[in-house]
Amino acid sequence: MKRRLLAVILLSSLPGAALGQTAPNPTRTAWVQAVDGGGFEARLLTTATTCPVMHTDGGDVALRVRAAADDKFPLLCAAKVPAGTSAADIDGKPLPMPVADPRRILVIGDTGCRLKGATTQDCNTPQQWPFPQVAAAAAKLRPDLVIHVGDYLYRETPCPPGDAGCAGSPYGDNGPAWQADFFTPAAPLLSAAPFVLARGNHEECAREGTGWLRLLGPLPHQPGCLNHIPMFTVDVGKFRLAVMDDAGAPEMLVNKTGLPAYTADIAELGRIAPPVWFVHHRPIWAAITGPLGIPVGGNRTLVQAAHDAAQAAGKDAPLIPPSVALQLSGHIHTFEAINYDRSVPPQIVAGNGGDLLNVTPKDLRGAIFQGSQTVRVTKGISVGGFGFMLMTRAADGWGIDLFDSAGNPVRSCHFTAARDGGEGQVDCPESK
DSSP states (O other), X not given: OHHHHHHHHHHHHSTTOOTTSOOSSOOEEEEEEEOTTSSEEEEEEESSSSOOEEEETTEEEEOEEEEOOOSSOOEEEEEEOOTTOOOEEETTEEOOOOOSSOSEEEEEOOOSOOEETTXXXXXXXXXXXXXXXXXXXXXXXXXXXXXXXXXXXXXXXXXXXXXTTSTTOOOSSSHHHHIIIIITTTHHHHHHSOEEEOOOGGGSTTTTHHHXXXXXXXXXXXXXXXSOOOOEEEEOSSSEEEEOOOTTOXXXXXXXXXXXXXXXXXXXXXXXXXOEEEEOSSOSSOEEEOGGGOEEEOOHHHHHHHHHHXXXXXXXXXXXXXXXXXXXXXXXXXXXXXXXXXXXXOEEEEOXXXXXXXXXXXXXXXXXXXXXXXXOEEEEEEEOSSXXXXXXXXXTEEEEEEEETTSXXXXXXXXXXXXXXXXXXXXXXXXX
């Protein structure tokens, strides 16, 4: 009886099945993501009992079991997308194929609906939790690649009794909660483009780390939870993405146990052929609102790791290796574009995909960073509201268009990489 009840719960949580109805056929969620070791992998979360075949223009590829069904999760299947594949499908449903040299890159982050104790978000109202609308609007822009900068599942505790805004919501690190907070609302975007997926602090082992490593992690699945996975790279034509796991790097104190791994990852950036976009969840030098409205921030663990890596590299070494052209992060629930001195590459924060927003100063100059008194903001802004951003390659860099949750344009910026010894910049001119 217990197993039958669990099966009903899992089925009802997946797209296309409602509680009390019989699911017509095995319900499936398919997507394509970058994995460690290079290349992309097709994955399929299914209520079926066996893995199907992926049909490609180069021949059929059998999906293998990545993680067998258990008392929390349905079956998860996976297969590497063969290099050069231009078309593929599972049971006639097309999969988005990797583009060798993407020109339209969508960035999104911090997308889940917050349920934690007395702090609740109205998950049932689009104005309060707009991620379903964000994903649908973003998919219409037809990106070549999607970068999610982390924090997928915020439904940690039960919806309080009598709270209509989250009534009936699943919670915890299990299939129903992952479906409700990520896979179901993200479905249009998962069908539109391959993903590069960073690990957020909500995916640390004390929270939803086991589920993230199982469902979205870049490594082969293994039981249990890894506190840190090594940085991996994604070759996207004319540049590389270096994706770091900083889930366990707290802001307010130095995680001395994890510090050597973060130091090694930052040092490794210098050994990757430039240009590199450094993708990680927790920004090293970004800002929230402090006393009297002064921008304050800085991640003490990562700041220490950057200083340690620079010290090991030699005298006058930059805090971030010069191979890095741009930093992409989330964690702070807003949009920020920041330029620094000391040869630190520009930072973009895109943490406004759905969870409760942070209010940050519009002008980030004068930000005070804990643990790092030598890095200063030369120019930096934040833009409030839910939404996402699309980066489009231009002749002189990358255009950055900000959109609200309905897909309406909000503001435009431009990223120009460093050249001829100069500094890279993200410029966001005032709207006319």
